[in-house]
Amino acid sequence: MIYFDKVTKVYPNAKALEDVTFTVESGEFVSIVGHSGAGKTTLLKMILAEDKPSAGQVFFDSINIHKTNRRDIPRLRRRIGSVFQDFRLLPNKTAYENIAFTMVAAGRSDEEIALDVPHALELVGLGDKKWNFPSELSGGERQRVAIARAIINQPDLLIADEPTGNLDPIAASEIIEIFKKINEIGTTIILTTHNKKIIDSLGRRVLTLDQGHIARDDKDGQYVI
């Protein structure tokens, strides 16, 4: 599903990725670990077409992401759900509206939106907070809104960049449980994290990045740094 082919990314004063090659199959749950600055976020940005590689190519199925017309990028992004450490919700929209906006952007009808959004909010356990603005929610609740938003269009791939970084341990494990459920229904997940406990409890594939290189690729990995 995702294929990195000898990807190198050089920023003006640092090399973020160097000659990175790996494949993620459909339905996998892959964790990417590494120190700060190891290149984890850069790698995710490549998939979302937020940034371009200096050399090499990134494929989403058969689509060469960075050779795609700018106008087709929104359509590509609608196939990817993304969750971030800092939630990145729209501050001026309620929980309900944040999720609905993603459906609007995908061109869904009002009926579908009215049907699916409450359902997604129930799924992440926020059925009673749909009219709250992000500023009125706790960190864990905001992240759950972000997850509901990420999965509302039934994406093929879910990308989560340090989703538990700002959360307390209980909220963090709740979030991971939600991810597991999403993976079980067939969504591919790529997760970056610093949290050893999470990696060890997941027991799934782990890619270890070190200074822009892939240092390890373990099938049922442990957090080894």
Next chain:
Amino acid sequence: MFWINTKRIFKFGLVNFWRNGLVSFASVMSMSFTLFVVGGLFLANNFMNSALDEVKSKVDVSISFKTDAPGGDIEALKNELALLSEVKEVIYSSRESELANFRERHKDNEILMQSLDEVGNPFGARLNILAVDPDQYDVITRFVENKTSPELGGDQIIDQVSYKKNVVDKLLRLIETSQKVSFGISFVLALLAILVVFNTVSLAIYTSREEISVMRLVGAGNFYVKGPFVIEGIVSGVLSSFIALVALYPAAIWVRDLTAGVYGGVNLVSFYTANFGKIFLILLLTGVILGLIASFWATRRYAKV
């Protein structure tokens, strides 16, 4: 689908405008100021123009004839003058009407009236000549002076040719200069105000750039990212044009009262009420176009991701 999309964009834009409270307020205020300047410019320009017209219409060359000048000669001169392309109108005033005018002006002065009764009618007939353009009075006076030269016998019928040239010239120059100055000032003011609007609107969008990048990341196309900002810009423009329109009314009253002594004939308030629709349309259009340009420009700048 297009209709649904447009409806959604409008809704998003209006809701954002409302929820962005302070920022929307700031852009509306700065835009109102701009539109006030634009409206003021329009009113001031009209004020100057009507003042100029007023002065122009009061300028004339007048020929007073001797009391015994034959009516036929006067009529001949009048027709000759009327043929000149520079002459707009020649108004004939008979001896009797000159007397009547004088009596009317001095009816409270009994001594004058009594002496008039004794003397009879001391006034000659008069021709008032209006030029098409004030600059052409020179040509007309030269023509009249040639006619009145003693060699042609003109001094036998014409008593005096009067033309308040210096006063008129000074007044015209004063008005033209003040028109230029006021245009310059208004231009600079309008430019400044437009910059302020652009800054405020782009600041509003700058504060939303995080929001814009989020919209991009969830796969929103240009239409959904930029659309609501454009609607916000239009809403600000419409609201501001209302505010500016309302604010111009007391300003017009103030100017009218201030200038009442200078030009009795020019009344900004009545101009404002008479041209209300036109002014409103100008302000509304300017406001909407300003809002559109500012939001387009700012989204272009900040909506890349």
